[in-house]
Amino acid sequence: xxxxxxxxxxxxxxxxxxxxxxxxxxxxxxxxxxxxxxxxxxxxxxxxxxxxxxxxxxxxxxxxxxxxxxxxxxxxxxxxxxxxxxxxxxxxxxxxxxxxxxxxxxxxxxxxxxxxxxxxxxxxxxxxxxxxxxxxxxxxxxxxxxxxxxxxxxxxxxxxxxxxxxxxxxxxxxxxxxxxxxxxxxxxxxxxxxxxxxxxxxxxxxxxxxxxxxxxxxxxxxxxxxxxxxxxxxxxxxxxxxxxxxxxxxxxxxxxxxxxxxxxxxxxxxxxxxxxxxxxxxxxxxxxxxxxxxxxxxxxxxxxxxxxxxxxxxxxxxxxxxxxxxxxxxxxxxxxxxxxxxxxxxxxxxxxxxxxxxxxxxxxxxxxxxxxxxxxxxxxxxxxxxxxxxxxxxxxxxxxxxxxxxxxxxxxxxxxxxxxxxxxxxxxxxxxxxxxxxxxxxxxxxxxxxxxxxxxxxxxxxxxxxxxxxxxxxxxxxxxxxxxxxxxxxxxxxxxxxxxxxxxxxxxxxxxxxxxxxxxxxxxxxxxxxxxxxxxxxxxxxxxxxxxxxxxxxxxxxxxxxxxxxxxxxxxxxxxxxxxxxxxxxxxxxxxxxxxxx
Numbered sequence: 275x276x277x278x279x280x281x282x283x284x285x286x287x288x289x290x291x292x293x294x295x296x297x298x299x300x301x302x303x304x305x306x307x308x309x310x311x312x313x314x315x316x317x318x319x320x321x322x323x324x325x326x327x328x329x330x331x332x333x334x335x336x337x338x339x340x341x342x343x344x345x346x347x348x349x350x351x352x353x354x355x356x357x358x359x360x361x362x363x364x365x366x367x368x369x370x371x372x373x374x375x376x377x378x379x380x381x382x383x384x385x386x387x388x389x390x391x392x393x394x395x396x397x398x399x400x401x402x403x404x405x406x407x408x409x410x411x412x413x414x415x416x417x418x419x420x421x422x423x424x425x426x427x428x429x430x431x432x433x434x435x436x437x438x439x440x441x442x443x444x445x446x447x448x449x450x451x452x453x454x455x456x457x458x459x460x461x462x463x464x465x466x467x468x469x470x471x472x473x474x475x476x477x478x479x480x481x482x483x484x485x486x487x488x489x490x491x492x493x494x495x496x497x498x499x500x501x502x503x504x505x506x507x508x509x510x511x512x513x514x515x516x517x518x519x520x521x522x523x524x525x526x527x528x529x530x531x532x533x534x535x536x537x538x539x540x541x542x543x544x545x546x547x548x549x550x551x552x553x554x555x556x557x558x559x560x561x562x563x564x565x566x567x568x569x570x571x572x573x574x575x576x577x578x579x580x581x582x583x584x585x586x587x588x589x590x591x592x593x594x595x596x597x598x599x600x601x602x603x604x605x606x607x608x609x610x611x612x613x614x615x616x617x618x619x620x621x622x623x624x625x626x627x628x629x630x631x632x633x634x635x636x637x638x639x640x641x642x643x644x645x646x647x648x649x650x651x652x653x654x655x656x657x658x659x660x661x662x663x664x665x666x667x668x669x670x671x672x673x674x675x676x677x678x679x680x681x682x683x684x685x686x687x688x689x690x691x692x693x694x695x696x697x698x699x700x701x702x703x704x705x706x707x708x709x710x711x712x713x714x715x716x717x718x719x720x721x722x723x724x725x726x727x728x729x730x731x732x733x734x735x736x737x738x739x740x741x742x743x744x745x746x747x748x749x750x751x752x753x754x755x756x757x758x759x760x761x762x763x764x765x766x767x768x769x770x771x772x773x774x775x776x777x778x779x780x781x782x783x784x785x786x787x788x789x790x791x792x793x794x795x796x797x798x799x800x801x802x803x804x805x806x807x808x809x810x811x812x813x814x815x816x817x818x819x820x821x822x823x824x825x826x827x828x829x830x831x832x833x834x835x836x837x838x839x840x841x842x843x844x845x846x847x848x849x850x851x852x853x854x855x856x857x858x859x860x861x862x863x864x865x866x867x868x869x870x871x872x
Contacts, residue, residue: 279354289541320562325569340371382721383751404821406488416833436499436643472533531576618693633710647746656688705742712741714812714844727797749805812844
């Protein structure tokens, strides 16, 4: 395959697409004018500069709804995408169409290592890449008769729910780049230090030819999680004070948030949202001016929003006519960490989310990198750790609780009980029809935990009757599997006495009862995988796929891991039939020695 023109460093990434518009993001090697042509439609944009890197966001408008057409991209009038001799199909832009069944993909946690035998042995097969190879017609599916492995059309959106890049757990290739610039024996060692290193990390993440083609032809939306910045980001006030006392944290958080805005967040925004965005206003004012580097402006912006998160919103929504509303929640940067006023979402963010959680759609989808409904044992342990750290068992217990939550990563929704209780009640109100017409489902889409599952929830303690099915669907990791020991620990906390014992522990610390109770409907499983969701009226189908090496490590075949569905009336399957199958799967996958010890 002929490589892309050297002038095109990264991309194109197809980002926000609706019925009549599309946004295409690129990074170029030098100042340039970028042109995108799709049929009779064409648009251009000059590049803008951030820390000596050059970017463009090209915005096509006036497109016909429900149409699919190939496009090309030129730099200074020279076509550079698709590259000459590419074995992949021409990239397309497919606009949305009202009333058409909605097809989404989602997942999180993807490390960027080689796709050879060595990389697959340590990190498993990249599920995103395996899917890209299949839909591009490069490999056969494990079961060619399975329509889920050979879809009739590409998804309308792929939603990346955090940890697209790992700033703290760097790969050999990233460490080699870092060592070429500075002494890795000095802080922050082999972790990322500045914007230049973030730019290289994104290049490693998005440059593989198959994934690069996929991201050029399937619209994407993104939200960060902790490893985009650092493990346990904003776990507690003690954690934050420890980080701020270092010599390197300020540079990390500033470069992490500034690069996140450029590489991920900008493409999340709709045309109307871009028009109101304070940073994009500076881009519009200075694009085409190669002498005006927006790096200092973005650094000041990132510094401000880290210290005053209420001044900028990373969360966003997508409406797909009356069929679905997708609410993507920032569960990291907007936290309140004061021990006397602790919440996963600050007051402004909580009020915003409260406004977004409404019915009058067929399906309400809530994207949050952290699972809202963890395994019951884990949830109760997190609630207990928070209460302990807050002094429920005195000062000594408080110190033990803080150590416990940092040691075992107890910093999900369950460890922020004020926010968990609040959002649980809001979700129940939507499902009960108290916030507009009740949707068929209220579905939380999440990642982070390096295992996948589906849980079904219902009111506890005689709560209101729900008209919607409340679900938690998790897909994690795309490529970063748990070790055997961690799989076993997760399985233990997911079944048996762990749930009741955790509940007793949390009650001993006076944690309030949850307004919801939930149980696994499918899972957990630990494969590298990518999830898909198809909505049609009240029905919902989800399935998870993975890559399997048969003969060639570089060309894995696509296989299905699991599936879950509501029927055409929106009713879930009988729960009883899953029990023995799930226990068998947990025992089998927990014994898998083929992944690295982390």
